[in-house]
Amino acid sequence: MDNDVLRNIALSYSPMVDRNRKVTATRLTVSSLRTQEALKADHLLAAIAEVWPEGGQPVSLNIMSETLLNDLLRAKPLSSVMVEIPSFIACDPANTEVIAQLHANGNTLLLHGRPPSLLPREILPCFKHSIIDLADDRRKNEIPGHVEPGVVRSMGFIQSNVRTVAEMENSFARGALAILGWPIEDVTSTESPAASRAGQPDMAVLVELIRRVDEGEDIDKLEVVLKRDPTLAYQLMRYINSPAFGLSVEIGSFRHAIMMLGYKRLKRWLALLLATASKDANMRPVMFASVRRGIFMEQLVAHTGDDETRGEVFICGVFSLLDKLFQKPFGELLKTIPVPERVYQALVEGEGPHHPYLELARAVETETAPVINEYAEHLLMSLQEVNRAVLGTLTMANQLE
Structure with missing residues (x-):
């Protein structure tokens, strides 16, 4: 099918890998390169549905265009599509209703980044996991088994920006459910046991x-x-x-x-x-x-x-x-x-x-x-x-x- 949105974006992908080194999902990043063009979420979802039909392996959508993401939040992605929602968008009360509706439709929602403020109470249960960049992970400085005062964690996390095997192992030791990408250069270095x-x-x-x-x-x-x-x-x-x-x-x-x-x-x-x-x-x-x-x-x-x-x-x-x-x-x-x-x-x-x-x-x-x-x-x-x-x-x- 002809699809105008594919003319104006760049797609890239990376694996979501669990502690058993199994690829559990694919992260599909969507970057807008023709900002003057109006991008339609339903066109993007139609293209994605050809690859990930209902019941297929999960795909996590990382939409880099705020306009396209806002349009997608109000569309109806297949339930196999996980949607990454940046924390600043999740904290905006104007998006509370559409986030709740996506969750009600069966989509898995991932909170991307540490929120700048408290999330609206009614949407906190809508997010299954959070995606935390290694540089922003406060767990790095915590003593195992202890949590910072005032910090309440109700969802598991996926670690991004992991560059070495040691960082990967430490992320899993801190409880990460998966990492995004894979430290190929480090895992295949001559010093690596692998x-x-x-x-x-x-x-x-x-x-x-x-x-x-x-x-x-x-x-x-x-x-x-x-x-x-x-x-x-x-x-x-x-x-x-x-x-x-x-x-x-x-x-x-x-x-x-x-x-x-x-x-x-x-x-x-x-x-x-x-x-x-x-x-x-x-x-x-x-x-x-x-x-x-x-x-x-x-x-x-x-x-x-x-x-x-x-x-x-x-x-x-x-x-x-x-x-x-x-x-x-x-x-x-x-x-x-x-x-x-x-x-x-x-x-x-x-x-x-x-x-x-x-x-x-x-x-x-x-x-x-x-x-x-x-x-x-x-x-x-x-x-x-x-x-x-x-x-x-x-x-x-x-x-x-």
Whole structure:
């Protein structure tokens, strides 16, 4: 459907991760980049409903435009849509009735930021959780088990702006239900315990399998390698039979998969599995990011690139965090994993035709709207095209989980 609001905003996303390192929801940040244009909340909600239907995985809407947010508060979002309401808006008595109505409609409401004054008593029960920036969290200075005099807390909190593993662990220790985003750089540093466990045996099997597929070896020889890791075989069948893959028949064996897919498409999904093979809990959100990068970059060229280009940008995105997972520079890592030349250029040299798509993917993950706009313009893409790629990515990613 044509949707004017997608022409004037920048969408970005980040995971909401609980203490078990499970992604429980997606935060979708909506930034207005065309402030002179009137933005309609019902148009935005119609676009979101295509990705998050009623009963789907929760999405938390972080609306950066006050005008658009006020319009949305008076619309009727699906119950699967969580709405983040800045504390200064929640404290305004003019919004009390609409907040109460959203709560009555079944929407989960999140109070964003520490209120500048007391909330109206009648809407306090409307908020399920609060979102507290780490820098503003008064709990940091409290003795465990003690609360500041006069402070009453009736809702759980989600921590934002967490940059390190230590900050993450401390947030959970203080009772945080989840954090927004993930400290990828820190969790994959050489000093991190998670990084030392990143290279798992099944990764070695995958690397060998990718190399043999690249060389076009016989199916029998490929099956021998795959049988060394039954868990890997199960994962492969699960991914291939997922709705995102779009096959009309169920794949029952590795041999059947190769017959149906061919070697090029098989290599693509082996690349996906390589990026999601770590068994370390702290690596789950890193793998989450790898999958979404690959899908997003493919979505960006879906209507302009040929099959070869789509396959290459997918692998480029999926492999873009392998250096962190394996704790090796790309120049060394890609000596053992065969990749197309344009993927090598993007990952090792930071240049080439695929590199701007990778930079755009990174910008979408970090909620930096001006940078998203800048890379879109560099690629001669409209904001609408980029936003559709974001929504298409989240649709496919939800189908894979």
